[in-house]
Amino acid sequence: MVTKTFTVKGMTCQHCVMSVTEEVSEIDGVEKVDVDLASGRLEVTADRIDDGSVKAAVEEAGYALAAPGDLGLNPA
């Protein structure tokens, strides 16, 4: 089992958190999904994690993943 952390951009309320959690939970092999609204942190625990599947699920929910190194904050 591995845990990987992503950053989701665009979430504004608990409903956003629910949507992302639901979509990511539907990915094959995913055991646990933890989303933190304030930081946009998305923690996925699964047998194996395919970044592309997580990205697609987040986009399906209507949000976007921050690029690596991008903390999800608005550009200065």
Ligand SMILES: [Cu+2]
């Ligand atoms: Cu919302």
